[in-house]
Amino acid sequence: MARPRKPLLSIDRIVRTARELVDAEGLAAVSTRRLAAELGVSGPSLYNHFRTKDEILEAVADSVSAQVDLSMFEDGRDWRTALRDWAVSYRAALRDHPNIVPVLARGPGRRPAALRLADAVYGAMVDAGWPPARATSIGALMRYFIMGSALGSFAGGFVDDADAYDPADYPRLGQAHLLADRQERIDERAFETGLSALLAGLAEQFGRVREESAGG
CATH class of the missing domain: 1.10.357.10 (Tetracycline Repressor, domain 2)
Incomplete structure (x- = not known):
């Protein structure tokens, strides 16, 4: 049988997961290593979408602004x-x-x-x-x-x-x-x-x- 495919890594999925982590544990809990583990991917995979942790947090902040x-x-x-x-x-x-x-x-x-x-x-x-x-x-x-x-x-x-x-x-x-x-x-x-x-x-x-x- 074919192995189940992992969900595609996307900006939306990264931001949503990071936002959930911030909500649950605060800003200090977010790191590229922790986020990669939550997403089930390798750390370098994140760099295809975000260069730094700060960029991820900026995107999380903007996702909250978008709710207004x-x-x-x-x-x-x-x-x-x-x-x-x-x-x-x-x-x-x-x-x-x-x-x-x-x-x-x-x-x-x-x-x-x-x-x-x-x-x-x-x-x-x-x-x-x-x-x-x-x-x-x-x-x-x-x-x-x-x-x-x-x-x-x-x-x-x-x-x-x-x-x-x-x-x-x-x-x-x-x-x-x-x-x-x-x-x-x-x-x-x-x-x-x-x-x-x-x-x-x-x-x-x-x-x-x-x-x-x-x-x-």
């Missing part, structure tokens, strides 16, 4: 609603793949999906009437906010030991040990609170921009 919905910038939603919906989608992608956030935080570089994302946000803001320089600032601001929300958990930073926070030292942290058990709900609420405040502030600025434009 951009349709809200194309279907007629007003700029404020579009930014909100996009931010929620972006954070969801990062929440599902938190270990790759440090790579994403370096910026889009040459990654195609990340560049499409930046182009969509900037273009939508300019089309809505924001001056180009302000549109650039909005893109940066949203990126800082969303990335920051995904880099760590406020609630998860407290231990669940009731004796850890002595009232004599921290008189207002008597319930802090309960936060860890409510981590997801607290972080979600914090993100929503911050996003609403951010968008309200931008809407106020936009009103002034329109007034300046009308007067000039």
